[in-house]
Amino acid sequence: MALSSGQSKRDFYNRCMIDKTQASVATAVADVPDGATVMIGGFGGAGMPVALVDGLIVQGARDLTIVANNAGNGETGIAALLKAGRVRKVICSFPRQADSYVFDALYRAGKVELELVPQGNLAERIRAAGAGIGGFFTRVGYGTPLAAGKEVREIDGQMYVYESPICADFALIKAELGDRWGNLTYRKSARNFGPLMAMAATVTIASVHEVVPLGDIHPEHVVTPGIFVQRIVEVQRMEMAA
């Protein structure tokens, strides 16, 4: 394509209309409704968007379905959301941990529903939703209680089970750098489910430790392109327990 007369490269750069940055966590999560399905990033504490989850607790949405790898540690993040009584159902791979006592007690009391999904299937089901794929066949889980009642198919002499996509109304994820277009980088193993969840939710809200000027994230280093992110909000880095 070529520039038309009167249009210069500088005009392209100077147009400054898209700005996905939010003034505060409170405004970023203000419209999460009761009954929403909310994906929450993180593997244990790494990548857990604690500031956004705390904002959601203050905001007050109830009856939530949470999609996450774990069901919370101690009394922070997802555990705090559970403790506040806001969660109806958890879709996750590994709820039980040394300090998952909040989830454990609610589950035993029948106060929270659990859909347990093998971790690779969880990641791929989220990815399928984000990529517009209507599910997939996998060998993982075939013949086990976690695949009971699911469609099966023989492919090249192996048995596979059908797994459906998991989408969400909102995704809360923790990233490292972000810009006004919503481009994101992550930090170390805190990346985990973040890029997948960003693609699978109608509204993706990312907390970042620094909002940088457009172009500061090298185009080869963008991990989540801004098209998958609707809001970013800068939060202070917090020390996380494992």
Add this chain to the structure above:
Amino acid sequence: MSYQRLSRDQLAARIARDMPDGAYVNLGIGMPTLVANHLPLDREIILQSENGLLGMGPAPVPNEVDFDLINAGKQPVTLLRGGSYFHSADSFAMMRAGHLDISVLGAFQVAANGDLANWHTGNADDIPAVGGAMDLAVGAKQTWVMMEHFTRDGQCKLVERCSYPLTGLACVTRVYTDLAVVDVTANGFALIETVDGLSRSELEARSGLSFVA
């Protein structure tokens, strides 16, 4: 009354005018590529290219041509500040899951129910090529078609039912031609506007179809 068909550039400018600020847009190969030259300067519209670019910029000056940085039509392009590169599956995820707001495609035919034919003439002698056409047709939130109203031999390309092999079913939401803008509605084609001097009845007569009210 006499009327003038829109030139390709006028048609491209007409389409660009309807793109909202902040839209993520893919411009198909061929005529839709021209829309990039007419994007309104008071809006920020982010172009996606199926070969793995978001934030595609204009053609480079000759000494900055880099053949590792091309668009879907294999022409050298640039990347705007804030743009990014990614692999093909991520690129097509952007289309297939509805992350793109608008896909603009060329067409052989568009049917009144939104069916699109743009990848194959159906002639046995023609070598078929589909590329990203089917992904772009069904994935975006809105699929717009940019085409001439009539073929060279005078056949209307807005049809009751496509005779060419289909690219996607009921996927087109709006058609921009050199004579008119037409929406695809549940009841058929609805006329939005015609070029100056062309009446609705004359266009209906020449097109061999009637627009819904």
